[in-house]
Amino acid sequence: MSKTYSISELAAEFDVTTRSIRFYEDQELLRPARRGQTRIYSSQDRVRLKLTLRGKRLGLSLAEIRELFELWDETRRGSEKQLHLMLEKIGERRAALEQQMKDITMVQLELESAEIRCRQALEELNQKQTDEERARASG
Amino acid sequence: MSKTYSISELAAEFDVTTRSIRFYEDQELLRPARRGQTRIYSSQDRVRLKLTLRGKRLGLSLAEIRELFELWDETRRGSEKQLHLMLEKIGERRAALEQQMKDITMVQLELESAEIRCRQALEELNQKQTDEERARASG
DNA sequence: AAACAAGTTTACGTTAACGTAAAGATGTCT
DNA sequence: AGACATCTTTACGTTAACGTAAACTTGTTT
Numbered sequence: 001m002s003k004t005y006s007i008s009e010l011a012a013e014f015d016v017t018t019r020s021i022r023f024y025e026d027q028e029l030l031r032p033a034r035r036g037q038t039r040i041y042s043s044q045d046r047v048r049l050k051l052t053l054r055g056k057r058l059g060l061s062l063a064e065i066r067e068l069f070e071l072w073d074e075t076r077r078g079s080e081k082q083l084h085l086m087l088e089k090i091g092e093r094r095a096a097l098e099q100q101m102k103d104i105t106m107v108q109l110e111l112e113s114a115e116i117r118c119r120q121a122l123e124e125l126n127q128k129q130t131d132e133e134r135a136r137a138s139g
Numbered sequence: 140m141s142k143t144y145s146i147s148e149l150a151a152e153f154d155v156t157t158r159s160i161r162f163y164e165d166q167e168l169l170r171p172a173r174r175g176q177t178r179i180y181s182s183q184d185r186v187r188l189k190l191t192l193r194g195k196r197l198g199l200s201l202a203e204i205r206e207l208f209e210l211w212d213e214t215r216r217g218s219e220k221q222l223h224l225m226l227e228k229i230g231e232r233r234a235a236l237e238q239q240m241k242d243i244t245m246v247q248l249e250l251e252s253a254e255i256r257c258r259q260a261l262e263e264l265n266q267k268q269t270d271e272e273r274a275r276a277s278g
Numbered sequence: 279a280a281a282c283a284a285g286t287t288t289a290c291g292t293t294a295a296c297g298t299a300a301a302g303a304t305g306t307c308t
Numbered sequence: 309a310g311a312c313a314t315c316t317t318t319a320c321g322t323t324a325a326c327g328t329a330a331a332c333t334t335g336t337t338t
Contacts (some may be wrong), residue, residue: 008314018315023296036305037316054242061196061294075257080264081258090254097250099245103193103237104243111236115229118214118222125219147284157285162326176286176333200324 005041007032025054027062029069058100069097077136144180153192159251166201168208197239207232251259 011018024030025039029052032039041049048069055065071086078086150157162236164170164178168191179187187208194204210225217225 006314019298020296020318027295038305039315054246057198057239057242057245059196061183063294066163072253075253075260078257079261080261083261083264087254087257090250090257093248094247097247098198100239101243103196104240107193107197109282111229111233114211114214115226118217118226118229121214121217122222123180125222145284156327158328159326161286166325178285202324 003043005043005046006043007039010041010046010049014049016053021049024049024062027066029062029066058097141180142187144182146178146180147178149185149188160188163188163201166205168201168205197236204219228230 005013007018007021011021012018021030025032030041030045030048032041032045034040051069052062052065055068056062059067070088071082071089074082075086144152144155146160149155150160159247165173169180169184171177171180171184190202190208192245194207195201199207207228210221210228213221214225227261
């Protein structure tokens with residue numbers, strides 16, 4: 001008996017609504033078991049949800065994420081053609097990730113220099129203020 | 140006279156539609172000059188467009204991008220409060236970028252191991268095939 | 279002048295990813 | 309039993325980011 005989860009447990013853990021989780025199932029990203037009509041999520045399902053959210057944070061659409069899941073599943077009993085297709089998709093994803101890494105690096109540099117500029121501007125403001133105070137004290 | 144660009148030049152260079160560029164202007168991400176009713180883009184505008192697209196690739200909404208632009212503009216004649224606000228926003232963005240870096244690293248690792256599994260599966264397929272051929276040759 | 283290219287405004291249409299509300303089933307506590 | 313809490317399905321509403329089409333202006337080529 002490995003651990004299972006209710007929909008609201010997962011919703012709380014990953015900070016998403018139950019509506020979203022059901023929607024992901026509707027989009028065939030999840031396939032939880034049922035006890036009666038109630039959904040029961042295995043730790044496998046939990047992993048899939050985690051991967052889904054991670055993919056979303058990287059800007060993937062639900063359709064793209066689903067495609068990756070499907071390809072991955074097909075890999076096990078995969079024909080040669082499907083394996084090559086999978087490798088192709090993997091290559092595309094890795095290229096996109098590298099572009100994203102570059103983007104992030106650029107933006108990080110920009111934010112860093114922006115922060116420096118801000119701090120300098122603050123220093124100048126403080127300097128002006130102390131100048132004024134000194135002028136008043138010695139006036 | 141520094142260089143200027145037409146809308147379709149920029150559209151071609153960055154591979155977006157003119158519709159999108161006009162939409163970004165509508166959302167106040169761009170403020171091109173006009174000659175008559177025709178838009179004329181400066182190299183400043185070009186930079187803004189580039190930053191906009193980069194932000195989009197990182198999953199920012201147009202509203203978020205606009206907010207960053209506005210804060211950045213306000214930094215020049217910024218009051219102390221606005222400077223602190225800017226620093227706060229910069230901090231948020233940098234934190235988000237770090238999370239994204241982690242996500243990317245995780246996914247890269249997963250893709251890498253997926254690729255390895257694919258290649259191994261292919262090797263096994265090839266191995267089986269050469270086995271069969273040898274069996275036929277020696278049968 | 280006529281036609282063509284490139285630009286414009288206006289406005290309705292579309293898709294993804296949920297939000298929100300209604301109405302009912304199921305199990306649990308008092 | 310009754311009143312909760314949690315779950316369910318169904319279905320219409322919403323927002324962002326454009327697509328697409330129509331009708332018009334402006335400059336350029338034939």
